[in-house]
Amino acid sequence: MNPERSTELLWGAAGQRGGLNLAAIVRAGIELADAEGLAGVSMRRVAERLGYTTMSLYRHVPGKAELVDLMRDAVLGDEPEIAPGPGAGWRERLELWARGSLEFYRRHPWLLDSSGSRHVPGPNAVAGFEWALGVVSATGLGAAQVVAVVELVGRFVESAARQVAETARMERRTGVGDEEWWGERDALWEHMDRYPTLSRIYQEGGYDAPLDPFEFGLQRVLDGVEVLVRDGSGEVLRDERRDETRDESGGGRVCGVCGKTIEGAVTGRRREYCSRACQQRAYRRRKA
Numbered sequence: 001m002n003p004e005r006s007t008e009l010l011w012g013a014a015g016q017r018g019g020l021n022l023a024a025i026v027r028a029g030i031e032l033a034d035a036e037g038l039a040g041v042s043m044r045r046v047a048e049r050l051g052y053t054t055m056s057l058y059r060h061v062p063g064k065a066e067l068v069d070l071m072r073d074a075v076l077g078d079e080p081e082i083a084p085g086p087g088a089g090w091r092e093r094l095e096l097w098a099r100g101s102l103e104f105y106r107r108h109p110w111l112l113d114s115s116g117s118r119h120v121p122g123p124n125a126v127a128g129f130e131w132a133l134g135v136v137s138a139t140g141l142g143a144a145q146v147v148a149v150v151e152l153v154g155r156f157v158e159s160a161a162r163q164v165a166e167t168a169r170m171e172r173r174t175g176v177g178d179e180e181w182w183g184e185r186d187a188l189w190e191h192m193d194r195y196p197t198l199s200r201i202y203q204e205g206g207y208d209a210p211l212d213p214f215e216f217g218l219q220r221v222l223d224g225v226e227v228l229v230r231d232g233s234g235e236v237l238r239d240e241r242r243d244e245t246r247d248e249s250g251g252g253r254v255c256g257v258c259g260k261t262i263e264g265a266v267t268g269r270r271r272e273y274c275s276r277a278c279q280q281r282a283y284r285r286r287k288a
Helices: 003-010 022-036 043-050 054-058 064-078 090-107 109-113 123-137 143-174 178-183 196-203 213-230 235-249 276-287
Strands: none
Touching: 003 064, 022 043, 022 064, 043 054, 043 064, 064 090, 064 123, 090 109, 090 123, 090 143, 090 213, 109 143, 123 143, 143 178, 143 213
């Protein structure tokens, strides 16, 4: 793979030659991948689909690796724009993004076989990343945390999509669904009574109506992000723990925003912030 050549092709530096154009090559590759998976894509197969010789394709794209980069960005460009309702906050927007990404992988499961940390991103991929960064940036988190949150949600979706794709692949290959396959494992269930917790959970209906693993996991991921957003960089949590220790020992208390010692009366309602300015900063963080 030539990443520099991929960059040129993705970002429009390469020209077109003859009657065959790059867009048609990419579209033919996508059609093959959607129908047969990434293993079904080759320069020869794409050329045959278009009615050209394989060598004619190499005048436009140097090989399959670069073609896959182009295919990835092209399908991203086909996706509908995320349209959250008026007044939607960062959490609702990330939920829409995550669910849309899962559906995207369902339509193009071959993308999971082409993912990795060293694929050159194209303009559509960068635009999607930019959108997600903008959503998380509005929370007031630091730059590194914004990137980490976007990547956390993205990787969770990719992991969930892999499980969905594997389940679908097994069902197509065997003609047997997951529920039916597990239901036929009588020999296995005979050994389960030696595990008391598992047996109790089963008897109490823990497997009767299983929670949707994607929705359950997504909400727990976003719950964690919400704690981070509410408490800023994480220093607030540490300050609050240190503050509780000081209260017990009779020492001074610290501001939940800036960490400075809170001066003033020790009677009446406990002060959480050293100044009105810090109180307002904390309020804005909670409302972000």
